[in-house]
Amino acid sequence: MTVEHGRIVPVPDESVDVDPQVRARARQIAARLAVPRARRDVTSRRGVGDLASVPYRGASDDIDLDRTIEVLAERPIPEDEDIIVRERVRTKRSVVLLVDVSGSMRGERIRTAAATVGALAGELHRDALGVIAFWSDAAILLSLGSEISPDRVLDALLRLPARGLTNVAFPLELAAKQLGLAPVRDARAILLSDCVHNAGPDPRPFAARLPRLDVLLDVSGENDLELGRELAARGRGLCRVIRSHRDVAPALSAMFAE
Incomplete structure (x- = not known):
């Protein structure tokens, strides 16, 4: 060569x-x-991606308390999506x-x-x-x-x-x-x-x-x-x-x- x-x-x-x-x-x-x-998929490649605070969709149980309290302060009767959780988001x-x-x-x-x-x-x-x-x-x-x-x-x-x-x-x-x-x-x-x-x-x-x-x-x-x-x-x-x-x-x- x-x-x-x-x-x-x-x-x-x-x-x-x-x-x-x-x-x-x-x-x-x-x-x-x-x-x-x-795509974002918390059931695959766990631990991969950036940790982000997102509305609860039935996957993660890692609640972001600070963000959730902020949302609940404005919505006294919350929906499931008002609970903010931390998920790994695929980058x-x-x-x-x-x-x-x-x-x-x-x-x-x-x-x-x-x-x-x-x-x-x-x-x-x-x-x-x-x-x-x-x-x-x-x-x-x-x-x-x-x-x-x-x-x-x-x-x-x-x-x-x-x-x-x-x-x-x-x-x-x-x-x-x-x-x-x-x-x-x-x-x-x-x-x-x-x-x-x-x-x-x-x-x-x-x-x-x-x-x-x-x-x-x-x-x-x-x-x-x-x-x-x-x-x-x-x-x-x-x-x-x-x-x-x-x-x-x-x-x-x-x-x-x-």
Whole structure:
């Protein structure tokens, strides 16, 4: 591998044609993928989220006495909702998707990658989402937290030609910068790649700098399973093997369940 550092390149504009059959296939796959949306749910992931005072809805028995007394002072005949309790409220997730579009990803593999981005963009629309496509360089398709249509993210990805070598370190570095201001507890990067790293510096130290790194390791062709597992371990995340687009949804569900 080389020690060259990548560069950020602009996303091709809409004048670049996208094969309508490729787009249709990617959207078809994306429609079948699902990841649970962020929501307040005190029965799952207990202890996760910010402690907030909210009206009683039958779940929590941790009464906020000060707030409840304030409410009852104005409402001598209280309803259940006038009792204020403390609950863990799930906070917004910050997720940066890193999608390998290098020369080692072609055909169905890039369509599966595009479909994964489309599905996550749709399911995470209430969260902060960033999308970075990479090869030896990288293109920022969506800055973390920007409002975007899933179809636009998908089309932007499909306008990028499969090219160049694979520099895994550079997108990890970019993701760390985007996630720098996000709460560590709910921040992560997800790497979708075959992890055949053949350009740029050793990516392992960059994985360790992320709040969390999960790896979707595409093994439908040439791949480096050992590196994929090492990156996930350094990033305190999971590595899941992806043989086809059908493996994506359960892998993502396992990652977000933690």
